[in-house]
Amino acid sequence: MKKDEEFMPRILAFLCNWCSYAGADLAGTSRLKYPPSILPIRVMCSSRVDPLFIVKAYLGGIDGVLLAGCHPGDCHYEKGNYYTRRRFALIKKIFEELDMEADRLLLSWISASEGPKYAKVATEFTEKIKKLGENPAKNKIFL
Amino acid sequence: MNKPTGAVISAKSSTKKSIIDFLEKAMDKGVFDAVIVPMRVPAGDSFAYVLIKDKSLFKDAFPIPPVMFVQGAKAVSSVTRLGKGNMKIAALMRPCEIRATIELAKLGQTDLENMTLISMDCPGVLPTSDFLSDPEKGMKQFDEAAKNLDDKIMRPVCQICDKSSMMAGDLHIGTLGAKKDTFFVISNSQKGNDILDKLGISLKDNIDSWHAKVKNISEEKLKKRKKAHKDLKSEIGGLDNLLDAYNQCINCHNCMRVCPVCYCRLCYFDSDNVKHPSEDYLQMAESKGSIRFLPDTIFFQMGRMMHMSLSCVSCGACEDACPVSIPVAQIFSMISDETQGLFDYVSGRSLEEPLPLVAYKEEELHEMEDAND
Numbered sequence: 294m295k296k297d298e299e300f301m302p303r304i305l306a307f308l309c310n311w312c313s314y315a316g317a318d319l320a321g322t323s324r325l326k327y328p329p330s331i332l333p334i335r336v337m338c339s340s341r342v343d344p345l346f347i348v349k350a351y352l353g354g355i356d357g358v359l360l361a362g363c364h365p366g367d368c369h370y371e372k373g374n375y376y377t378r379r380r381f382a383l384i385k386k387i388f389e390e391l392d393m394e395a396d397r398l399l400l401s402w403i404s405a406s407e408g409p410k411y412a413k414v415a416t417e418f419t420e421k422i423k424k425l426g427e428n429p430a431k432n433k434i435f436l
Numbered sequence: 437m438n439k440p441t442g443a444v445i446s447a448k449s450s451t452k453k454s455i456i457d458f459l460e461k462a463m464d465k466g467v468f469d470a471v472i473v474p475m476r477v478p479a480g481d482s483f484a485y486v487l488i489k490d491k492s493l494f495k496d497a498f499p500i501p502p503v504m505f506v507q508g509a510k511a512v513s514s515v516t517r518l519g520k521g522n523m524k525i526a527a528l529m530r531p532c533e534i535r536a537t538i539e540l541a542k543l544g545q546t547d548l549e550n551m552t553l554i555s556m557d558c559p560g561v562l563p564t565s566d567f568l569s570d571p572e573k574g575m576k577q578f579d580e581a582a583k584n585l586d587d588k589i590m591r592p593v594c595q596i597c598d599k600s601s602m603m604a605g606d607l608h609i610g611t612l613g614a615k616k617d618t619f620f621v622i623s624n625s626q627k628g629n630d631i632l633d634k635l636g637i638s639l640k641d642n643i644d645s646w647h648a649k650v651k652n653i654s655e656e657k658l659k660k661r662k663k664a665h666k667d668l669k670s671e672i673g674g675l676d677n678l679l680d681a682y683n684q685c686i687n688c689h690n691c692m693r694v695c696p697v698c699y700c701r702l703c704y705f706d707s708d709n710v711k712h713p714s715e716d717y718l719q720m721a722e723s724k725g726s727i728r729f730l731p732d733t734i735f736f737q738m739g740r741m742m743h744m745s746l747s748c749v750s751c752g753a754c755e756d757a758c759p760v761s762i763p764v765a766q767i768f769s770m771i772s773d774e775t776q777g778l779f780d781y782v783s784g785r786s787l788e789e790p791l792p793l794v795a796y797k798e799e800e801l802h803e804m805e806d807a808n809d
């Protein structure tokens with residue numbers, strides 16, 4: 294990255310098929326404005342996301358990870374997102390304990406009708422990551 | 437359960453001998469058909485768990501040996517992994533070994549129905565390499581240290597273990613706070629009660645001195661533990677420091693192989709999932725400039741934290757097995773106290789408590805959610 298270029302983070306977003314992915318889609322079709330930083334990955338349920346996906350992504354140099362699913366109580370598989378929240382708490386705690394910028398990880402509930410919320414979360418999270426700067430793991434060879 | 441009750445047993449010759457007598461008597465009465473205990477190997481320079489069926493072999497049994505070559509939970513789970521069988525087996529182990537066994541039971545790796553778990557007050561264990569450098573000296577040093585409740589020569593995680601008398605199994609043998617030539621037998625479950633009943637031991641004695649001493653020691657150790665974790669966190673915190681801590685890792689995965697709660701037949705980190713075509717490596721090398729081989733050192737460590745810190749019992753087996761002396765167990769004990777704390781969980785505390793990742797509450801952990809929610 295050249296110095297004078299503005300840093301545009303790369304954020305991996307795991308979006309559940311039934312809610313958040315549809316929410317993101319809605320944001321798109323409604324032509325809401327949000328930054329091009331997000332690389333979406335559609336998963337069938339937020340609980341499909343193995344903690345290792347997130348660790349791998351971070352160590353691979355991704356600047357932020359957004360994990361989004363249906364609101365609690367609304368999961369297509371009834372309770373997937375409750376498990377997701379516990380797993381996310383585990384991941385976040387480990388990052389915190391290792392002092393590894395747990396702020397680069399975000400869990401959010403976005404329903405299929407919440408296009409504007411998706412745009413807002415994407416924008417705010419991108420801003421936050423911009424402040425944090427590049428993921429330091431990006432340039433580490435001895436991982 | 438209410439506060440556990442116990443019995444005072446007087447030791448005929450040594451406590452060790454009396455504990456063995458106790459097991460033998462239980463076998464005579466048909467309470468157990470076999471017993472898993474540590475035994476000193478003939479050469480004297482190591483200890484192993486054995487499943488004793490022939491009572492005459494009890495004379496070589498060695499409760500609470502100075503070292504932990506194999507974590508006892510591994511011994512129990514290899515006996516019962518394929519189902520409980522119809523023999524009643526007792527296992528006499530350290531509290532962290534019992535706790536790991538209970539975690540394995542919850543993980544479906546052992547069936548405890550016909551198993552009786554007996555723990556003992558634990559003075560710690562010597563680091564294996566210290567013991568091996570001079571086993572005779574090690575035996576003496578251990579006895580001396582155990583007598584004086586001196587943990588300085590024990591494994592670093594033993595020095596900060598606040599659960600060295602934790603009762604998680606069915607019966608517990610308490611030596612702390614006992615008068616000379618006596619020890620306590622304490623019951624912690626219905627199964628334990630029934631066994632003592634069959635043996636004609638009634639749980640009516642006063643064991644307050646044991647409770648008091650245990651409380652005292654664990655409080656002190658907990659203070660030490662918190663301080664040690666805090667120091668460790670400032671030493672290894674941050675990606676650069678973490679990399680430094682694991683710089684010398686040779687990727688042998690010993691730490692995973694000896695860990696009692698890492699039960700997978702094929703560890704993810706040994707599987708094809710972490711093997712990539714050379715183009716992928718070339719691409720990674722291109723984006724970073726270069727990449728390390730063997731790869732995935734930190735991925736493995738963090739992955740293991742994700743997979744099993746909730747069940748880690750801070751036994752120290754991993755650290756002892758690390759050929760390059762990385763303080764793996766100290767790091768895991770630090771991480772696992774925090775991750776277990778998230779769910780108010782203590783690994784191996786009870787069989788009834790569900791593993792945190794297979795349970796949930798509808799209202800919890802809102803601090804983990806995006807503020808926009």
Ligand code: SF4
Nearest residue numbers: 695748749751752754
């Ligand atoms: S990670 Fe280490 S300290 Fe924790 S249970 Fe496994 S071997 Fe014991």
Ligand code: SF4
Nearest residue numbers: 698700703704740743
């Ligand atoms: S690190 Fe994970 S995959 Fe490997 S043995 Fe442990 S629990 Fe299983």
Ligand code: SF4
Nearest residue numbers: 685686688689691758
């Ligand atoms: S035992 Fe030590 S050297 Fe081997 S993989 Fe674990 S940390 Fe690395």
Ligand code: FES
Nearest residue numbers: 309338362363369
């Ligand atoms: S289907 Fe959306 S979180 Fe489970």
